[in-house]
Amino acid sequence: MNRFKAIFLISILILSLTGCRKKPLQPVDNTPVTLTYYKLYEPEENIRPSFMAFQKRFPNVTINYKTFNDFDEYMETILNEMSEGGGPDIFSVPNSWIAQNHKKIKPAPVKDFKTEDFENIFVGFTFNDNVLKDKEENEYIYGVPLSTDVLGMIYNKEHFETSIPQRGKPANNWQQLQTDNRILTFKDNNGNFLRSGIQLGNPEFTSFDSDLFYLKLLQNDVSFYKNNLQINFQGDVKSSNALTYITSFADNKSINYSTPVYKQANTPELKEIESFLRGKTSMIIGYNYTYQNLFKQIQLLKRNGIETIDPSNIRIQAIPQETISEEKKAFANYFTEVVNHNTKQVNYSWKLLAEMIQTPNLRKYYEKSFKPSSRRDLLAEQLNNRVFSDYVSQLGYAQTIKFTDKTKVDQIINQMITDSIGETNNRPNITKAASKINQLIPQSGINPKVPNIMPKD
Structure with a gap:
């Protein structure tokens, strides 16, 4: 690799990235x-x-x-x-x-x-x-x-202390999390949800299903791209399994079903946040900014006369892994x-x-x-x-994925997830999504080369 070898000629004029200063910085001139x-x-x-x-x-x-x-x-x-x-x-x-x-x-x-x-x-x-x-x-x-920032798990501490006191927090792997979800989910005699363990798998009511899909691909060692020009995940059974897992929480025929249609939501734009803050959901996934937003939304809900959970019960944890023995991976x-x-x-x-x-x-x-x-x-x-701590602890094993346009790719992945809820065969939806994303990739590929502006020696 032909790394940059030029000497740091004008370090006396500006800060280097290291923060080392060889002498106080001064403006070149006083021009405003x-x-x-x-x-x-x-x-x-x-x-x-x-x-x-x-x-x-x-x-x-x-x-x-x-x-x-x-x-x-x-x-x-x-x-x-x-x-x-x-x-x-x-x-x-x-x-x-x-x-x-x-x-x-x-x-x-x-x-x-x-x-x-x-x-x-x-x-x-x-x-x-x-x-x-x-x-x-x-x-x-x-x-x-x-x-x-990195995707993490946000949970209601009181729910876990009451229902899973032997651990008092969510499982650290996706398989055991399904058991947690079933323990934490309650229905009345008519089958109506009183509380769901986790709200997940229906992009209409959940915010980060597409990011969870990217994470599951990373954790299952499925490359998003085959090369610089093509999507890769459509041909891997692990992609299908990841999608099935995510949608199972929104599939009313699945034992994981815990994401009903909350038609009575006061603020639909909050999606799973309102359900969580009202104590109707025990777990949601989200970022550090999601966690911080919860406390702002509590105040807004209370002003509207809506009862919320005690803020002290809002806790965060590193995102679950495929198994506790596998190499850890998180999505940044x-x-x-x-x-x-x-x-x-x-x-x-x-x-x-x-x-x-x-x-x-x-x-x-x-x-x-x-x-x-x-x-x-x-x-x-x-x-x-x-x-x-729980977000920072993941930074050492977090990874990112490059997108031509993440907003558009998210929309495609979310549609794939929506179309796959309740489906026994989700592979056609995966193939369709991959084809649409392929159309977004330019001829220069996902890793385009930039102009050579290296100074001549």
Whole structure:
């Protein structure tokens, strides 16, 4: 591999990814500069300390920050502004977005940011998402993550203490979880659900069925792609078994059935969250941000006169595995920071990101945002924190999957899941889904090569 060998020529001017500073940073000149920064679901107070630290070194830079609370509006705004030659200088994108959209963003200056440093600083699975290669195998940093996230299990502690006191928490493998589900599920004499063990398997009422399917493929060693150009999972019996498992919880003919149609839901957009918070469901799957959202939704439900569970009973646990003896695998899904291709302030934009990923700044960021760390050197601290620990414990074995467009792929997978509920043969649905996803893959493949911008020696 022809790795980047250029000497770090201007390290005295900007922060390196390692955070080492050879001398205090100074602006090249005092010309006023304005950077525009868009993020999703992120109050400015969470990252203001990083902005303040940066502006101490570059007082000539003003940062205009804007946060959004709707993903579709957020991405539409950015792409529309970029199509007109504008857009924010810096913005956040899903980790799977970078490879297919690398032409829309600017990589870090290769003289100033080493991919070796990236690998040493950030948790392992983030490398392939953020570092892309050209045809000569040179590597370039296209994004840096401020945090990570990984799929986990969220459960009602009281339900487990009452019904499964010998363990007091969910099983750590999918097979035994089925038994937990049956123990925790209650019906009245008419067969109506009083409580379901887990709400899963019907995308109309559950949020992360597609991500669970990706996870089950990873845990069963089924590659999502055969090569750079084709889907692979449609021909594997393990894919069919994974789909059968997921839909069994929404199939009223299955012994796992625990996801009824909750027609009386007060807020249908909350899906499984309302059922869980009202004590009608014992387990749901979700991310760290799902866990944090539960406490906000409790307050909203109470304002509407809806009784909820005690917040102290909301607990998290690492996602179950296929068996306790197999190599552990988890599915990571997170946002990363990138620089707009249209920006006229590439250097200042990357200098700001370099400041934001420094250990002291990220430590302050996590104290406010309660997000799992992207930096290796902060993991030990978070493992001692109950809010972080069960998510952070999975980062060492988490993996990601690249998608041409995750939103569209999710829709296809969710339709496959919906169509397979109650079906004895789900393979035609898998084949159909794979064919649709294949149509999304461009000629450049799922891992396109980026332009060679390596400086000449």
